[in-house]
Amino acid sequence: MFTPVFSCYRTVQFSYEGESIVGIAEFFQHLMNGLTLGGIYALIALGYTMVYGILKFINFAHGDVLMVGAYVGLFLFDLLRGSSPLGLWTITSFFLAMIISMAFSALLGMFIERVAYKPLRKATRLAPLLSAIGVSFILSNSAAWMFGTHSRKFNYPFDNTPLHLGEVVITPHQVLILVVSLAMMIILKLFIDRTRMGKAMRATSLDQGTAMLMGINVNRIISLTFAIGSALAAVGGILIALDFKVYATMGTMTGLKAFVAAVVGGIGNISGAMFGGILLGLLETFGVAIFGIPTGLKDTIAFGVLIIILLVKPEGLFGKVEKEKV
Amino acid sequence: MKKSLFVLLAILAVLSFPAFAQGGGEAASPKIGFMGPMSGDYANYGVLSNNSAMLAVEQFNAKGGFGGKLPVVLVTEDSEGRVEKGLSSIEKLSSSDKIVGLIGPVLTGTSFAVGERVQNEGIVMISPSATHADITNIGDYVFRTVVSDGLQGEVAGHYFFDKLGYRTIGVLYAKNDYSQGLYEGMSTAFKAAGGQVTIAEAFNVGDKDFKTQLTRIRSANPQAIYIPNYTAEMAQILEQASQLGMKIPFLSCDGFSNPDIYKLAGEFTDGVIYVGPAKVKESPAFNTFVSQYTAKYGVGPDSFATNAYDGTNILLAAMDKVYKASGKFDRKAVRDAVAATKDYPGVSGTINFAENGDLVAYQGLYKVNKTTPEYLGTFTVVDGKLVQID
Amino acid sequence: MFNFFLLILIYSGIYALMALGQNIITGYGGMLSLTQAGFFAIGSYATAILTTRFGWSFWGTLPVAFLLSALFGLLIGLPTLRLKGDYLAIATLGFGEIVRNVLNNWDSLTNGPMGIQKIPMPILFGYTINPYKKYAFLFMIFIFVVIAYLLFQRLARSRMGRALTAVREDEIAAQAMGINITKYKVSAFILGASVAGIAGSLQATFTLSVTPGTYTFMVSVMVLCMVVLGGMGNFKASILGAFIIQFISYFPQLTGLSGSIPAQFQQILFGLILVVMMIWRPQGILGRETRRYGSASGKSKGGAQ
Numbered sequence A: 001m002f003t004p005v006f007s008c009y010r011t012v013q014f015s016y017e018g019e020s021i022v023g024i025a026e027f028f029q030h031l032m033n034g035l036t037l038g039g040i041y042a043l044i045a046l047g048y049t050m051v052y053g054i055l056k057f058i059n060f061a062h063g064d065v066l067m068v069g070a071y072v073g074l075f076l077f078d079l080l081r082g083s084s085p086l087g088l089w090t091i092t093s094f095f096l097a098m099i100i101s102m103a104f105s106a107l108l109g110m111f112i113e114r115v116a117y118k119p120l121r122k123a124t125r126l127a128p129l130l131s132a133i134g135v136s137f138i139l140s141n142s143a144a145w146m147f148g149t150h151s152r153k154f155n156y157p158f159d160n161t162p163l164h165l166g167e168v169v170i171t172p173h174q175v176l177i178l179v180v181s182l183a184m185m186i187i188l189k190l191f192i193d194r195t196r197m198g199k200a201m202r203a204t205s206l207d208q209g210t211a212m213l214m215g216i217n218v219n220r221i222i223s224l225t226f227a228i229g230s231a232l233a234a235v236g237g238i239l240i241a242l243d244f245k246v247y248a249t250m251g252t253m254t255g256l257k258a259f260v261a262a263v264v265g266g267i268g269n270i271s272g273a274m275f276g277g278i279l280l281g282l283l284e285t286f287g288v289a290i291f292g293i294p295t296g297l298k299d300t301i302a303f304g305v306l307i308i309i310l311l312v313k314p315e316g317l318f319g320k321v322e323k324e325k326v
Numbered sequence B: 001m002k003k004s005l006f007v008l009l010a011i012l013a014v015l016s017f018p019a020f021a022q023g024g025g026e027a028a029s030p031k032i033g034f035m036g037p038m039s040g041d042y043a044n045y046g047v048l049s050n051n052s053a054m055l056a057v058e059q060f061n062a063k064g065g066f067g068g069k070l071p072v073v074l075v076t077e078d079s080e081g082r083v084e085k086g087l088s089s090i091e092k093l094s095s096s097d098k099i100v101g102l103i104g105p106v107l108t109g110t111s112f113a114v115g116e117r118v119q120n121e122g123i124v125m126i127s128p129s130a131t132h133a134d135i136t137n138i139g140d141y142v143f144r145t146v147v148s149d150g151l152q153g154e155v156a157g158h159y160f161f162d163k164l165g166y167r168t169i170g171v172l173y174a175k176n177d178y179s180q181g182l183y184e185g186m187s188t189a190f191k192a193a194g195g196q197v198t199i200a201e202a203f204n205v206g207d208k209d210f211k212t213q214l215t216r217i218r219s220a221n222p223q224a225i226y227i228p229n230y231t232a233e234m235a236q237i238l239e240q241a242s243q244l245g246m247k248i249p250f251l252s253c254d255g256f257s258n259p260d261i262y263k264l265a266g267e268f269t270d271g272v273i274y275v276g277p278a279k280v281k282e283s284p285a286f287n288t289f290v291s292q293y294t295a296k297y298g299v300g301p302d303s304f305a306t307n308a309y310d311g312t313n314i315l316l317a318a319m320d321k322v323y324k325a326s327g328k329f330d331r332k333a334v335r336d337a338v339a340a341t342k343d344y345p346g347v348s349g350t351i352n353f354a355e356n357g358d359l360v361a362y363q364g365l366y367k368v369n370k371t372t373p374e375y376l377g378t379f380t381v382v383d384g385k386l387v388q389i390d
Numbered sequence C: 001m002f003n004f005f006l007l008i009l010i011y012s013g014i015y016a017l018m019a020l021g022q023n024i025i026t027g028y029g030g031m032l033s034l035t036q037a038g039f040f041a042i043g044s045y046a047t048a049i050l051t052t053r054f055g056w057s058f059w060g061t062l063p064v065a066f067l068l069s070a071l072f073g074l075l076i077g078l079p080t081l082r083l084k085g086d087y088l089a090i091a092t093l094g095f096g097e098i099v100r101n102v103l104n105n106w107d108s109l110t111n112g113p114m115g116i117q118k119i120p121m122p123i124l125f126g127y128t129i130n131p132y133k134k135y136a137f138l139f140m141i142f143i144f145v146v147i148a149y150l151l152f153q154r155l156a157r158s159r160m161g162r163a164l165t166a167v168r169e170d171e172i173a174a175q176a177m178g179i180n181i182t183k184y185k186v187s188a189f190i191l192g193a194s195v196a197g198i199a200g201s202l203q204a205t206f207t208l209s210v211t212p213g214t215y216t217f218m219v220s221v222m223v224l225c226m227v228v229l230g231g232m233g234n235f236k237a238s239i240l241g242a243f244i245i246q247f248i249s250y251f252p253q254l255t256g257l258s259g260s261i262p263a264q265f266q267q268i269l270f271g272l273i274l275v276v277m278m279i280w281r282p283q284g285i286l287g288r289e290t291r292r293y294g295s296a297s298g299k300s301k302g303g304a305q
Helices: A024-055 A062-081 A088-120 A126-147 A172-194 A196-206 A208-213 A218-244 A250-265 A270-289 A295-312 B002-015 B017-021 B043-062 B083-096 B108-121 B149-162 B177-193 B211-220 B231-243 B260-269 B284-297 B303-326 B331-339 C002-028 C036-054 C058-080 C085-105 C134-157 C159-169 C171-176 C181-207 C217-230 C235-254 C263-280
Strands: A163-165 A168-170 B031-036 B073-078 B101-103 B124-127 B142-144 B168-174 B196-203 B224-227 B250-252 B273-277 B344-346 B349-353 B363-369 B372-382 B385-388
Touching (some): A024 A062, A024 A172, A024 A196, A062 A088, A062 A218, A062 A250, A088 A218, A126 A250, A126 C217, A172 A218, A196 A208, A196 A218, A218 A250, A250 A270, A250 A295, A270 A295, B031 B043, B031 B083, B031 B303, B043 B284, B043 B303, B073 B083, B083 B108, B083 C002, B083 C181, B083 C235, B101 B303, B101 B331, B108 B177, B142 B303, B149 B177, B149 B273, B149 B363, B149 B372, B168 B211, B177 B196, B196 B211, B211 B231, B224 B231, B231 B250, B231 B260, B303 B331, B303 B344, C002 C134, C002 C181, C002 C235, C036 C085, C036 C181, C036 C217, C058 C085, C058 C181, C134 C159, C134 C181, C159 C181, C217 C235, C217 C263
Parallel strands (some): B031 B073, B101 B124, B124 B142, B168 B196, B168 B224, B250 B273
Antiparallel strands (some): A163 A168, B273 B363, B344 B349, B372 B385
């Protein structure tokens, strides 16, 4: 069995005089942590990658739609659940809340597209990007204004007592995250590859002009893309909220990192997004745990990876090189 | 295009007229300022402390104000937790409002910058929560009604070693002035007593996932883990530690005194021992304050808000003394009166200021018993030795 | 109250420098970079560390801030050249965050989250330019802004300005015409970076302390807002934009309404400005500069003087 043995560099000013060898149990624990973190990134990256695939545009506001989805989900869940103890009703109300939140977020996504991005389709590259940054600001600050800046607890609808697998401890929720991301990815892939709508989406992403000529309602396809992406974001937001609470700025950093994941995997590529997400989660966890990167610099790992990928293989690990035609 | 530009500038100019018009109309009613983060990540702390200041001012004016007839006006400025805004706030408070004294700032970083300014201008400043050891060294106009990190860290370190019997401790702290200051203070004291900090992990402000750091701490297996952080992060830490199946007991700081922690972390708080404000035994004044505060604002005060209440009252008392003696509110005189405060009966205890503006006080130790904090005792450190007062 | 207004002017001046730099990169070069916060931080800390640790005078630290930021501008500019708009934005934003994180963690050099205090006030010929008494300081900032403006204006009219415009409009065509896009793009980056570094120096010596928390990507976005609002490719406009945005920022405090207007409101306003300007008036309030020989960009309606 492969036991990684690394010496940890001094990570803090007051160096600790303890063990500096990572044991098997700890390694697997880090692995679990990294995988679940990656699962979250993957889920959100799917939304980014879809929109980019069709519109060649990064929706900066995607992370904030995630936040809205979480808030909506929270209010609905608390409302529906009432004071019931953990059980069938809590699980049912949780899924109800999630579905309604998905619908709401889908509508929100479509609305944003219509108001802030559609008018800029013919404008310079810069314009929709700036507009997206603006939307992101509006969303996160409006939420802070309306709901306050403190975190709110999103209670688990089920008993989240950790399970012990030997010395590795995971929670049912972590498993849920992985299962949901995988499921979403598969469903999405099937949708894109096997259905007519999916085909239309692929056509639009290849060449909008020709797709229009072929009778595809491009506007509707774009709206649909945003709707699906936003709904996925809502799911991601709710799952994240269970572990990390709901607050107005929850979407920003996670959104950025999910974007990095999408790029690493190959933007526009669904399986790439999944892969990129998991990879990033693992890199962040292991980077700190094993390679001795100071925990204070955890965030830099994501950006560092981004820069490296953009330099070495800008189309991403699974992407195709796109020749820029004159 | 030139025209629209002019129109725009004209509009802006007109809009700022009320600002210029403000002049020195109300020279009669003295003003004091409160500065804290009313928005942004730390808004909770600013709002809670501001509530105290408002309550204190209200009660003072209800009793007639200065000399029985002159009310005091409180001007609140939002520092947003940013140094830039803190400086512009003090600019406004100092030159436009001409405040006689300042309660705040709440955060250490802002306090450093604003402290320099008030020292330069000669306005007395009482912070309810800036705990970094060096703050009162800025000058003789800077005071605080919160115990300095220096003392809190010392008491923590010695208590953990002497009373709890720990020999190895792990730390999970945030890279911000408050948390890092406490970590360094505790660490120095703990080591001086003979203990070992076997692992110290850090995280960035804004991080919510601590599983990596906790996993490493779990492997290092210290006897206890010290988490000197703000409420939201600590709630996360406690929950995630439980999710990792960790059973190591947790130790914390005065940030744990915020009642929000029980809302966010629930039963995970059981068993946590933390250093907080010293409680005067059977203090009816404290209980009265808490019920008045809660009745008015719907939430309970945290320890910083309690300090803010005392700080405001001390300032008002000093101003009253000066007014009675001279009929005016000279900034320097007010400062001197604040410094001369002796055995002030505050709701957080008897208050005295040290030579450098620090609070001469003690720390309280608490243990959480199923979401209710129980008081363990009052302590301080004298000559490097832990001394129990109560 | 007038003092407060001077404060706004001073901050406007400092940010105007950054906006001018942003204008070169984005307005002329067409590159969406969100780096200014990073260079701002580098300049500030350079001044802070050199003056407090090594006793340098403020004026001595200026060239260091300038060169250091320029160096980082080069380091960031070179690898990110190939990146298209969207990726460049994120990569540059990442750079800003990396700088802030490093500053927050490198305790031995930067004092970590505590920041550096007691930065000395600048002294010129024995006269202390006191930030608390604003007039002299404002005058100093004013000089800096004027110099930067004149230099950049000159640049825009020169070969570099024309080359950048060509690159912005159509990179492949420009390359085909023999323009060395690498050279010009990187130069734009370096210029934008160094002026932000100077702004950082000035900020440090004005606030007399630095903390990592000041240099978030909000700063970069604000600077971008300023350029967008004023008018991309127009230096006068950048300065105007800086003033307007700062005015909005401090408006509640200026008029004493800070109790009723929460900080989020301003940020929402900035967001709205970005969206609305892009849709309704992408050329900004003042529009692009027109050139003597006819409009090369076709977007200069509204900019004619």
